[in-house]
Amino acid sequence: MTDVPTGARHVLILGGTTEARRLAARLADEPRLRVTSSLAGRVAEPRLPVGEVRVGGFGGTEGLARWLCEHQVDAVIDATHPFAGTISFYAARAAASVHVPLLALRRPGWVAGPGDRWHHTDSLAGAAALLPGLGERVFLTTGRMGLAAFAHLTGPWFLVRSVDAPEPPHPPRMEVLLDRGPFTVAGEAGLLRRHRIDVLVTKDSGGAATAAKLTAAREAGIPVVVVRRPPVPEGVPVAEDPAGAARWLRTVLG
Structure with missing residues (x-):
């Protein structure tokens, strides 16, 4: 002390x-x-x-x-x-x-603006339920602790970004990107293009450090599933x- x-x-x-x-x-x-x-x-x-x-x-x-x-x-x-x-x-x-x-x-928390295609839900399970109708290549930025909610989804491919490596259970078709913000709009836009992402899943954590992905998704016309905070x-x-x-x-x- x-x-x-x-x-x-x-x-x-x-x-x-x-x-x-x-x-x-x-x-x-x-x-x-x-x-x-x-x-x-x-x-x-x-x-x-x-x-x-x-x-x-x-x-x-x-x-x-x-x-x-x-x-x-x-x-x-x-x-x-x-x-x-x-x-x-x-x-x-x-x-x-x-x-x-x-x-x-x-x-x-984050607030949707003109051009945003946000779909709100109250849980990770709710986010998983929305995905089949929104896209097939998912950028999942909800952290490593909640991947079990998506483990039953065998169709979509997931790009999972987290600070530390996730542990099972997790989706069978998955690539892990270990990284920590802050992120830039240009960097996020390039990531979406390289991985052909067609839907983003995020928690409404708020703040500027990880908000660039929302701007990149808006500019790319990609829908975003937003999990409301408790x-x-x-x-x-x-x-x-x-x-x-x-x-x-x-x-x-x-």
């Missing part, structure tokens, strides 16, 4: 996103704060934020509540990926049980950027 001044308020950032890293950097120069960033440990070589970092799960709601008490946490900011729903609900229940204020930091737990306030999260901290910590 790094040296912190006596009486510093302890802030836990549930991280793993660009916004979480930016928030940790923003708070690093606050002398009255001690900031710990927590990463789930699902990525082999994560981009680490500045300051204290812990890696791994907490053991569910009770484990997280216990950690908050043992480490005297004064505020929690859930800056996990918009689709990391389980930890968000653990955090909401744990923070409420030990009376620690909690904020969700969520980047805004809701933030009821009653949890939301900030859309690190500046808003910092303002919330000033309010709740005084």
Whole structure:
């Protein structure tokens, strides 16, 4: 643990996103704060934020509540990926049980524009059900954890992009592209052409780092299946950027 001044308020950032890293950097120069960033440990070589970092799960709601008490946490900011729903609900229940204020930091979702051919669904299973009517060569950018939802589709060919290599079960006709954003429109357009992609599947993660594929799909006239993000737990306030999260901290910590 790094040296912190006596009486510093302890802030836990549930991280793993660009916004979480930016928030940790923003708070690093606050002398009255001690900031710990927590990463789930699902990525082999994560981009680490500045300051204290812990890696791994907490053991569910009770484990997280216990950690908050043992480490005297004064505020929690859930800056996990918009689709990391389980930890968000653990955090909401744990923070409420030990009376620690909690904020969700969520980047805004993507919004369709003129020329977009988007098909929305609430789940990966729903996305898989839509594919047979939309295309045969699929660019799948939903991450390595949900490929089982597409494993039964023997007809389409999939280009799967993820940071780490996926594990079975997965579609039988598949090529894996290991890469990490940010991506450019020109790069995404070239990828669509080279692989003759005729449908894109993505989660509404929002943000600029991976939005270029949507522009490339629009320009190519390719339909996009967009999986809606799960809701933030009821009653949890939301900030859309690190500046808003910092303002919330000033309010709740005084």
